[in-house]
Amino acid sequence: MIPAMEAPGDVRAAIRSGGWTGPTAGLAPAHVQANLVVLPEADAFDFLRFCLRNPKPCPLLEVCEPGSPEPVEYAPGADLRTDLPAYRVWRHGELAEERPDVRELWREDLVAFLIGCSFTFERALLAAGLPVRHVEQGVNVPMYRTSRACAPAGRFSGPLVVSMRPMTPPQALLAAEITAARPLSCAQTSASGRTGDPVPPRSFSGRHTNANSRTPSAARASRLSDSTM
Numbered sequence: 504m505i506p507a508m509e510a511p512g513d514v515r516a517a518i519r520s521g522g523w524t525g526p527t528a529g530l531a532p533a534h535v536q537a538n539l540v541v542l543p544e545a546d547a548f549d550f551l552r553f554c555l556r557n558p559k560p561c562p563l564l565e566v567c568e569p570g571s572p573e574p575v576e577y578a579p580g581a582d583l584r585t586d587l588p589a590y591r592v593w594r595h596g597e598l599a600e601e602r603p604d605v606r607e608l609w610r611e612d613l614v615a616f617l618i619g620c621s622f623t624f625e626r627a628l629l630a631a632g633l634p635v636r637h638v639e640q641g642v643n644v645p646m647y648r649t650s651r652a653c654a655p656a657g658r659f660s661g662p663l664v665v666s667m668r669p670m671t672p673p674q675a676l677l678a679a680e681i682t683a684a685r686p687l688s689c690a691q692t693s694a695s696g697r698t699g700d701p702v703p704p705r706s707f708s709g710r711h712t713n714a715n716s717r718t719p720s721a722a723r724a725s726r727l728s729d730s731t732m
Contacts, residue, residue, distance in 0.1 A: 515586040524588050526643040528622045537617040544569045547614040549657030556654040562619035570611035583615050627681045
């Protein structure tokens with residue numbers, strides 16, 4: 504059961520204290536959520552170009568100053584080293600470890616990117632009476648790696664990764680209308696697939712990317728509940 508945490512600050516405080524360690528879908532529903540990517544400054548420009556070349560899977564919300572863990576525009580007062588439920592740390596292009604925080608790994612040359620997340624539009628789906636199965640079940644959203652390549656930039660490349668929310672065809676068409684109005688939430692919906700298909704090949708309501716690089720050290724996190732515009 505997902506707790507009733509409406510304010511982003513309450514969500515971040517619960518995460519920072521260890522009181523919440525699961526996905527943030529359904530939390531702070533009136534606010535923008537984001538994915539976090541942290542890279543050395545030497546790789547930040549290439550990743551910025553990657554986001555600009557792939558604006559649908561990587562809608563860029565904010566780029567922090569080198570060494571700063573605070574997203575002053577979208578979540579002033581937040582600490583990106585501690586305020587996410589889990590962090591994946593990549594070294595030399597390989598997943599090295601998962602951690603509850605990255606305070607010990609933070610360096611003055613690290614640059615944090617906040618990228619729009621499909622969790623942001625889920626409140627609108629629910630308000631329209633559409634099902635959001637992973638919120639109902641209290642689990643993370645299903646994600647699939649596709650055969651479609653993102654536009655590369657420097658050392659960054661990789662396939663498009665999509666999130667999926669099972670719906671009937673009429674429901675999916677309504678979801679497409681709702682998510683199209685929210686470009687900062689990885690929203691470009693396809694209603695493809697026949698009714699009854701367990702995994703329609705292109706039925707999804709959010710887009711993400713799986714960017715690979717040979718970065719010396721990078722920390723990625725799952726979700727961040729942010730204050731909104």
